[in-house]
Amino acid sequence: MTDHGKDDTGTRILIDGLGKTYRRDGKDTEAIEDISLEIRQGELVSFIGPSGCGKTTLLKLIAGLIPPTGGTVEIDGRSCTTPGADRGMVFQDFALLPWRSVRKNVELGLEIAGVPKAERRERAENYIKLVGLEKFADSKVYELSGGMKQRVAIARSLVVRPDVVLMDEPFGALDAQTRNIMQAQLIDILGSTDQTIIFITHSVDEAIYLSDRIVVLTKRPTTIREIIDIPWERPRDRSAPEFNVLKKRILDYLEKENVMEN
Amino acid sequence: MLAAVSLVLLLLLWQFLSVLIDRTVVPTPLETWDALVELFRIGDPMSGRSVWTYIRSSLGTFLKGFVLAFAVAFPLGLILGYSKILRELVEPAFEVLRPIAPVAWAPVFVVLLGYVLGPMMVVFVGIFFPLITSVIFGVTKIDPNWIDATRTLGATRIQTFVKVYIPSSIPYLMNGVKTGLGIGWMCIVSAELYASPVGGLGFFISNQAQVGYWPGVFAGIVIIGILGIITVGLSDYLHKTLSKRMGMDA
Ligand SMILES: Nc1ncnc2c1ncn2[C@@H]1O[C@H](COP(=O)(O)OP(=O)(O)OP(=O)(O)O)[C@@H](O)[C@H]1O
Ligand SMILES: [Mg+2]
Numbered sequence: 001m002t003d004h005g006k007d008d009t010g011t012r013i014l015i016d017g018l019g020k021t022y023r024r025d026g027k028d029t030e031a032i033e034d035i036s037l038e039i040r041q042g043e044l045v046s047f048i049g050p051s052g053c054g055k056t057t058l059l060k061l062i063a064g065l066i067p068p069t070g071g072t073v074e075i076d077g078r079s080c081t082t083p084g085a086d087r088g089m090v091f092q093d094f095a096l097l098p099w100r101s102v103r104k105n106v107e108l109g110l111e112i113a114g115v116p117k118a119e120r121r122e123r124a125e126n127y128i129k130l131v132g133l134e135k136f137a138d139s140k141v142y143e144l145s146g147g148m149k150q151r152v153a154i155a156r157s158l159v160v161r162p163d164v165v166l167m168d169e170p171f172g173a174l175d176a177q178t179r180n181i182m183q184a185q186l187i188d189i190l191g192s193t194d195q196t197i198i199f200i201t202h203s204v205d206e207a208i209y210l211s212d213r214i215v216v217l218t219k220r221p222t223t224i225r226e227i228i229d230i231p232w233e234r235p236r237d238r239s240a241p242e243f244n245v246l247k248k249r250i251l252d253y254l255e256k257e258n259v260m261e262n
Numbered sequence: 263m264l265a266a267v268s269l270v271l272l273l274l275l276w277q278f279l280s281v282l283i284d285r286t287v288v289p290t291p292l293e294t295w296d297a298l299v300e301l302f303r304i305g306d307p308m309s310g311r312s313v314w315t316y317i318r319s320s321l322g323t324f325l326k327g328f329v330l331a332f333a334v335a336f337p338l339g340l341i342l343g344y345s346k347i348l349r350e351l352v353e354p355a356f357e358v359l360r361p362i363a364p365v366a367w368a369p370v371f372v373v374l375l376g377y378v379l380g381p382m383m384v385v386f387v388g389i390f391f392p393l394i395t396s397v398i399f400g401v402t403k404i405d406p407n408w409i410d411a412t413r414t415l416g417a418t419r420i421q422t423f424v425k426v427y428i429p430s431s432i433p434y435l436m437n438g439v440k441t442g443l444g445i446g447w448m449c450i451v452s453a454e455l456y457a458s459p460v461g462g463l464g465f466f467i468s469n470q471a472q473v474g475y476w477p478g479v480f481a482g483i484v485i486i487g488i489l490g491i492i493t494v495g496l497s498d499y500l501h502k503t504l505s506k507r508m509g510m511d512a
Contacts, residue, residue, distance in 0.1 A: 065410050085416025095407035098509035099429050108425065109415035142509040160415060 012075060012196050013039040013062070013164065019070030020057050021221075031057040033221035034071070041163075044190060044197040046207040048250065049217025049225075050257045055200045056092055058222075059166040062198065063089050075164065085113065088162030090170045092200075094153040096141045102128065102152050103137045109160035127155040130185065146173035151182070158189070164196045171206065183209055187234055204250045208243055209236050216250060219257050226253075289477040297477030298484060307478075308469060317485065320462040323378075324450045327385025331442065334386075335393035336435060340427055342394070343401020356391070364388040364445070365452040372456070381453035381462070388449035389442035393435070400434025400512060401427060433512035436501035443497050447490045 020032040031054035039045050047055055060066045062073050064083040073080040080087070088109075096105050106124040115123070128137050131151035141149065150173045157165060171179045183206060190197065201207050207214045214228040228246070236243065273291050280288040289297070305312045342349045364387040372380035404426065412422050454464025463486055470478030505512050 060410070063410075063414050065413065083410075083413040083416075085414075087414060089411070089414040091407055091411055093407060095405070095411035097408055097411075097426065097429070099432075099507075108412065112412070112415050112417045112421050112425070140507075140509050156411075157414070166414075 012041040012043075013037075013198075014074045015039075015062070015071070016074070017071030018058075018061060018068055018073060020054070020061060020066070021069045022057075030221035032061070033223045035222070035224055036071070037215065037224065037227075039196060039198065041196055042190075042194050043212045044199060044210055046199045046201055046211040046214045047217060048201060048204060048207050048214060048254070049222060050219050050254065051202075053217050053220045053222040055217065055222075056168055059089060059168050059198065059200065062164070063087050063166055065089075085109065085160050086162055087164045087166060088157035088160060089166040090150075090153050090157045090168060092168040092172070094149045096149055096152055096156070098141045101138050101140055102133055102144070105141065105152055106155045106159055108156060113160060123159055124155075127159040130158075130189075131155045131182075147175060147178055150174060154182075161193070162195070164198065167197060167199045169200050169202060172202065179206070184235065186210065204247050204254070205238065207250075208246055209238065214250070216253060287476050289480050293477050294480040294484060298481040301478070301481050306466065306469075307475070308473065313466075313485070316461060316463050316466045316482075317489070320450055320454065320464070321489070323382050323454075323462060324385055324446060327382045327450070328389055328443065328446055330382070331386045331389035331393055331446070332439070335390050335438070336397055339394040339397025339435075340401060340423075340431060343398045343431070344423075344427065349398065356394075360391050364449045365456065368453045368456045381450060381456075384449045384453035385446045389446040392441040392445060393438040396434045396438025396441070397431055400431035403434070403512070404430050429508070430510070433501070433505040433508055433510045436497070436504050437512055440494065440497045440501050443493050444490070447486075447493055451486055 015035055015037045018032060018035045020030075022029040022031060035058065037045075047058065049055055057066070061068050062080060064073075064080040064087070067081065075086070097108065100108070103121075103124055106128055107120050110120040110123060125134075125137070128134055131154055133148060133151055133155070136144065136148065141152070144152065150170060154167075154170055157167075171182050174182060186197075187210065189195075199207075199210065208230060211230055214230065215224055216226045216228065217223070218225045228250070230246075232242075276288075276291050280290045285293075300307075301313045306316070342352055364384050367387055368380065368384050371383040374380070375383055408426050408430065409422055412426050417425060450462070451464040451467075454462040455468050456464075463482055467479050467482040470476070470482060
């Protein structure tokens with residue numbers, strides 16, 4: 001766990017001069033003005049910023065779901081212009097397929113990869129257990145609470161073991177207690193893999209608890225306001241003075257950029 | 263409960279009208295019932311054929327038209343829903359063709375395709391439009407996040423088609439089937455009324471009318487009504503249970 005983010009063997013993700021302007025019905029919306037950043041393999045980087053500043057847009061650009069209008073995103077020198085199973089994404093609104101059971105949703109990526117049925121089932125089962133939904137494996141999506149859906153979405157993206165996991169407020173719909181458990185689990189999962197996590201959150205507390213670095217974004221059109229390194233050992237102590245000093249500093253900034261913390 | 267009341271009211275109205283108008287042309291429900299029983303017992307008094315021959319003939323034509331419409335409308339609807347350009351290319355033509363009563367094509371189809379395939383094509387036209395409209399609508403209703411999520415799991419275009427487009431349009435397809443079957447069933451009888459020599463319930467009715475046996479005509483009408491209710495009721499049930507099981511309301 002401790003060598004997190006200290007792996008300098010190679011740059012994994014290189015975001016260079018990235019910009020995105022949406023054009024719809026002749027109307028332009030500039031979401032991202034200019035973002036440049038390097039993210040190392042195994043690092044957990046959080047993005048935090050005002051509502052509607054372009055965080056989801058940034059993840060979609062890295063995922064290759066939408067084309068940038070400026071700049072590039074590269075992973076190990078390969079341009080991320082199309083989506084691929086190397087970059088998993090946990091969607092803000094879960095994006096579960098309603099006609100599939102929990103199990104079938106988690107198996108989706110394995111089906112796509114052509115994993116044989118028995119192995120698919122076993123691997124899905126492991127991740128369903130990991131997110132604590134083994135009792136609901138055969139439930140339909142509409143029978144789940146928001147928090148449960150979110151856990152299914154997390155299991156679905158992790159089960160295919162992507163190199164990079166793009167998480168769009170993945171714990172946003174969870175109650176405080178489950179949220180803390182999921183945060184601790186995420187740290188555990190990270191400890192045993194080499195996965196790079198790009199994490200969006202509205203919770204400053206969560207960002208400080210989890211991240212190697214926090215990238216604070218400005219209002220739309222967004223740019224990087226500040227990058228904060230957090231070299232502290234994990235698991236982190238939320239009551240530590242330096243934790244709270246940092247938290248207050250980021251909160252003050254966000255308040256100035258008019259957002260609410262949840 | 264209210265449904266039963268409604269049916270009783272219908273029968274009373276029928277009785278009232280037949281007494282009021284002309285009992286020879288509009289027989290009472292009881293007279294019709296007698297004719298119906300006779301029909302099933304001894305068959306068509308004129309041709310001696312069993313009533314089941316007519317029913318089977320109508321249902322056969324209907325089913326063939328339906329299968330053909332389904333086989334064309336489902337894939338074509340998916341493609342048109344998927345491609346905005348193709349959709350905008352084809353839809354104006356659809357808008358012109360859609361309001362034409364399918365049976366208006368009957369003379370053309372019968373001349374071109376004969377008495378067997380002609381009525382089937384009329385049914386095809388009747389079912390095709392509601393079906394394809396529903397499928398296109400279903401595809402445009404797909405949550406773009408479902409597609410994005412599937413793509414970030416490594417899906418190719420064809421895989422997103424198989425894993426998202428096809429399953430998510432099924433409840434909409436079933437909704438179209440429901441509407442289509444109702445319209446198709448109307449088409450088959452009117453096409454048969456026109457294209458007499460092939461048989462079927464439409465043929466039976468026009469034959470009975472020609473010889474002036476009105477209870478026979480009404481017996482035929484009742485059979486058509488009952489079969490229509492069964493077909494539409496069945497597809498309605500299928501659509502509802504399927505949508506519910508798939509967690510979608512389409
Ligand atoms: N497909 C689109 N077409 C046009 N404008 C869009 C599109 N998607 C997003 N936008 C706009 O781009 C801006 C950034 O949106 P985005 O969803 O990236 O913000 P966000 O930071 O994720 O917001 P939130 O905090 O609510 O999750 C918003 O103004 C939004 O309205
Ligand atoms: Mg967002």
